[in-house]
Amino acid sequence: MTDETAAEPATRAGKKAARREAILEAALDEFCERGFAAARVEDVARRAAVAKGTIYLSFKDKQALFQELIRSKLGEHVLRLETARPQPGQAMRGAVEPILRALVEELQAARIGDLLRLVIAESGRFPELAEFYYREVIERAMNAIARLAREARATGELVSDALVRFPQLIGAPVAVTFLWGTLFERFAPLDRSALLGAYLDLVFGSVTENPP
Amino acid sequence: MTDETAAEPATRAGKKAARREAILEAALDEFCERGFAAARVEDVARRAAVAKGTIYLSFKDKQALFQELIRSKLGEHVLRLETARPQPGQAMRGAVEPILRALVEELQAARIGDLLRLVIAESGRFPELAEFYYREVIERAMNAIARLAREARATGELVSDALVRFPQLIGAPVAVTFLWGTLFERFAPLDRSALLGAYLDLVFGSVTENPP
């Protein structure tokens, strides 16, 4: 058995890694609930079922715990995005929709939304977090989108050149559902998947679907 | 001179109000820079050029200072939005574009973006802040947008029914520029105004503007 995240790792190193993982999970919960400054190391320890001092065996201090937490969790996420590369010859919508759909889903289901909120909340204190994410993910993604958009514009798949000039707009449904989910979901739930579909129809011109 | 917000107010009440305003301004700076928990009341006082105790003459405690800060600043903003009501008979784009343009501007120029970041960061600790904004602004705005969108769809002004089903999408350029501005502006500045224009062209079908 090589999967150390599963229950009961037998080896010494495995035990240590599992403990570290448990601490990171607990830290994610606590930091999400309270923010960096208000989260208490003791509560992280309790949630991870370790002693307070144990955390300091794996992490230099609270700040390092936070930074490694963001790094590792964003890292997982980046890996998942990396595997979902568009295939050559595929239409842009076919390439982009599954990724966006996964993003919008995970924003809710996984902790990505909480993570993003955390990064936004602490962007003043930890400016390098955003930089890391920009260099690793956003910059490359924007270049890829711009290229896809130019091709799609040439083939007529795109009705507007908006995405060529502002590839950031591909993230519009993600941005809207993230903000709505964070701030207003309690008062007015949103069908994220349908919103994403409607937006893509708008962008890719599927006007026949819902005639006036 | 009756303008008490200007320098050197003469009356006692004027002085007190000016001091309160200075505290709120200082609090906005400090809370934005550090977040609620990490901001120090003493720093707010120093920045407002008052003694620590003076803050407690106007605000029950740090939490009250924070809440009244958000309320008063969001309040100003809400007032400004209220005055910008769409005129009957006007086309939807004409009604909506100035408001969005003002929003996108103020997100940067005024402190609205910072404020929003603060609300997001502390939405866990102060859930009623989001509720206040939803009831006062968002709910009404969404209803107005949905109505406008239905009419615009009938007149053919809108190319898609996306905004009828998801009026939230009207906020897409605001959401995108807010998130981009908060997280990535330092690495890749964004022409907010042009992005807004491109998005509206996409939504209102001004395809002729930038032919392929």
Place this chain on the structure above:
Amino acid sequence: MTDETAAEPATRAGKKAARREAILEAALDEFCERGFAAARVEDVARRAAVAKGTIYLSFKDKQALFQELIRSKLGEHVLRLETARPQPGQAMRGAVEPILRALVEELQAARIGDLLRLVIAESGRFPELAEFYYREVIERAMNAIARLAREARATGELVSDALVRFPQLIGAPVAVTFLWGTLFERFAPLDRSALLGAYLDLVFGSVTENPP
């Protein structure tokens, strides 16, 4: 009208004295309820219906207010005791009983008990308070009691020489009712007057009053 403690004094000096008296009364209430350290000058001011600063026109600081309070209130009390001097030729019980009775009454009705509690509570911080009272009242009273007791012992009025050797014992019923009143009155009310009578009967040997 020369009684400045009555309502609406007309003269300037009278107004000032009345104000000072009101502050002392208010201070008595507040210090009794909370003790010296926990009583707030602002609350004294509010109770006296003056501004906080006004107190500092009459008293150097909180400590001075406290000391003058004790002095003036104990002074009143001492004056009342002074007027109740035993008459020559009178039996000891006749000389002593009215004074004790008045003391036991005022312990409850007037604020003497509270005052005493205050002096006890703050005897560590203000040792000179007890000294003042000892020199002015207790020392002289003890000498008087001892002299009376010697005479009463000679005439057979006293059954025991306890009071000759320990004139302090004349205060026993006052001490008992004070402590009981302060600590246990709520749980078991005490008939102070009857207790005083029983004690005097015991001391003066009125055994016939309640035969076995």
Place this chain on the structure above:
Amino acid sequence: MTDETAAEPATRAGKKAARREAILEAALDEFCERGFAAARVEDVARRAAVAKGTIYLSFKDKQALFQELIRSKLGEHVLRLETARPQPGQAMRGAVEPILRALVEELQAARIGDLLRLVIAESGRFPELAEFYYREVIERAMNAIARLAREARATGELVSDALVRFPQLIGAPVAVTFLWGTLFERFAPLDRSALLGAYLDLVFGSVTENPP
């Protein structure tokens, strides 16, 4: 060595208990010297040779420290009283005198007097302290005294029925010596033991001891 209250306890639990005890002792000193409100937690810590935070490991807050202090110290005292029960068939004076003598001694030697002063001083703020003591000690003691007094009255041991009607009077010498000790001992020391003897002689009618 199993006596953990002695110097240098070896076990972890022993150390903790010793530390707690040291804090209570230090708190007794500080609270007695300054009263509850004016005593500083930091001074308690310094006197106990621990850090400020250490106190909060054993006590929820300053108020809890005070209450547990009174409870534990009064508790010790109550235990000592409990063991000194009157034997059946014994004369009342024989039953009562040793207890009173111990009380009068400890009032001075042990910290009982200080403790009592503290309870009186803070009886306004902590009314439940007096109640605890009343229920645990005073109520039962008064009943026992009243019963003993009735028997002693029947056998002729008591010359007066004062103690039957007011068993509180058994505490008279304790009350007198406590108040004298607190307020006037510095100016005129009192032979507590002799005063107690004189009072008991008075009550139990040993008039022959000191003929006029």
Place this chain on the structure above:
DNA sequence: TATGAATGAGCGTTCATTCAT
């Protein structure tokens, strides 16, 4: 290695005192 008791710097809040009006 893991623990959690101990530490003490740091912060929110109070309130005696001052002083401009």
Place this chain on the structure above:
DNA sequence: TATGAATGAACGCTCATTCAT
């Protein structure tokens, strides 16, 4: 003279971090 807004020293309590076991 009287006021009460302003001050800032002081104190209760928290919690990140250390270290003896």
